[in-house]
Amino acid sequence: MFRTLAKRHYYTAEGRRIVGILRRKYEQKKLEHLNTSGQVKTNDKHGIGYTSPNEVFINNELNLSKIKVYGFDYDYTLANYTDNLSHTIYDSLKDIMVDVLRYPKQIKGFTFDPNFAIRGLHYDVNNGWLMKIDNMANIQLYTVHVGREPIKDINEIIEFHKGRHIPPDYLRENMYQLSDLFSTPQATLLSDIVQYFRDHDMSFHPRYLSDDISYAAAVLHTGNHGIGGTLHKKVMKDMSTYLERSPKLVGYLENLRKKGKKTFLLTNSTLSFIDKGMSYLTSSDDWMDLFDCVIVSARKPEFYRSCRPFRRATEPTWDRVEKFEPGQVYQGGNMKDFSRLTGWSGQNILYFGDHVFSDLADATTQQGWHTGAIIHELAKEIEIRNQPAYRHTLSWLLRLENLLNEAQTWRKEYRIEDLDHLILEWREERRQVRLELKTAFNHSFGSVFRTYQNPSFFANKIRKFADIYMSNVTNLERVSQDYVFYPNRTYLPHEQLIETLIDSGKIREYL
Structure with missing residues (x-):
């Protein structure tokens, strides 16, 4: 009995010692991180990690x-369009919804919010949820909105889908993706109407709303007069308002x-x-x-x-x-x-x-x-990623995740309450830092190209179906026509350690 108590006491004491080491390591890395915040010039276009928006x-x-x-x-x-086009699409869709489809006339008083929706979102026609999903069809939590309001109780989402993953059949039959820039004002109006109906306790089925918005968009874009619908008429009347030379x-x-x-x-x-x-x-x-x-x-x-x-x-x-x-x-x-x-x-x-x-x-x-x-x-997302504040926050996230991995490794040996609390504390900080990085791009949905750690569903399709991508087709003008584009080697998780050492030249230190 005495030996058992002594062993348990030693086990607890050693575990607490490890927690102390981890906490000191955290404080040291936090201090180093804070000390680097003033060392990067705000407009240094040749700093580490800078990416040109004009690259291919x-x-x-x-x-x-x-x-x-x-x-x-x-x-x-x-053809590159100005922001005026999205405002016109939104206003025109409002008119069709009220004048043709007999939606409440109050909808005409809505104002387009250009900062709400992004390209690549998915709309769930059964629940009226607008969300972003990643390359594995997993929902990015804290991006799911019903109307203009985020769903704060993530258990509601997880219970419906039995987890974060959306099965292929459900994705194909009950969700559609907003794949182009024309669709962002459409998604915004759809969310605004859902919000209006919820605020006024009006019964509705989300699929009816999405079908009606899609019909209005077809009227707006295609028409039946050989010039592409009412939207094309408006653009043709005032080219300088809508087109960027x-x-x-x-x-x-x-x-x-x-x-x-x-x-x-x-x-x-x-x-x-x-x-x-x-x-x-x-x-x-x-x-x-x-x-x-x-x-x-x-x-x-x-x-x-x-x-x-x-x-x-x-x-x-x-x-x-x-x-x-x-x-x-x-x-x-x-x-x-x-x-x-x-x-x-x-x-x-x-x-x-x-x-x-x-x-x-x-x-x-x-x-x-x-x-x-x-x-x-x-181009806009690259400019955000180039900002020292963004890169500084990202560097802390990576350091924090390394600390979490180390703490979890020790947890295999020392399952004590102090270590559990430390891990929970760092996980909560990680969640807050990831939210900060997300909202740097868009408050509601984050980056077009990334969920928290994975490529977005949209970005994955770009990777799959495009050999190259860029912000403007004229980015290619500086590339010779016998140039060979070689992609960076993509590391699988089991390859990354040794191949990173080889690429960096550090492998010589171990030989």
């Missing part, structure tokens, strides 16, 4: 000398052609809309000379899979198209005929677009095209 980022090896043909989408690829665009496209590359424009938008926009962007009515082939009203992604024939877009025609003629614009069509008529196919094509599913997924998986994603939010 690589997912897959890509040899530009093998690329013979460059293709481009229009909206948010060649791109001084480098014409030079980039001309340089491609001077180097012997073929170019084409493949867009879902209509000729009237494209003609007006490209004339404004290039300051020339001869913008079609920048392309060997122009295809409008393509209906991507059906374009990649359908058998719909091409027809001329500039005049009423009913005969089949047997060849693409210079100076002509074509509409509709399908991938098989496109390849037959142009002779372009496979991996000698590099196609750029902003929408993962409409532009890129089928192009790369079904046709073997190389693809580039244009993601305008990327």
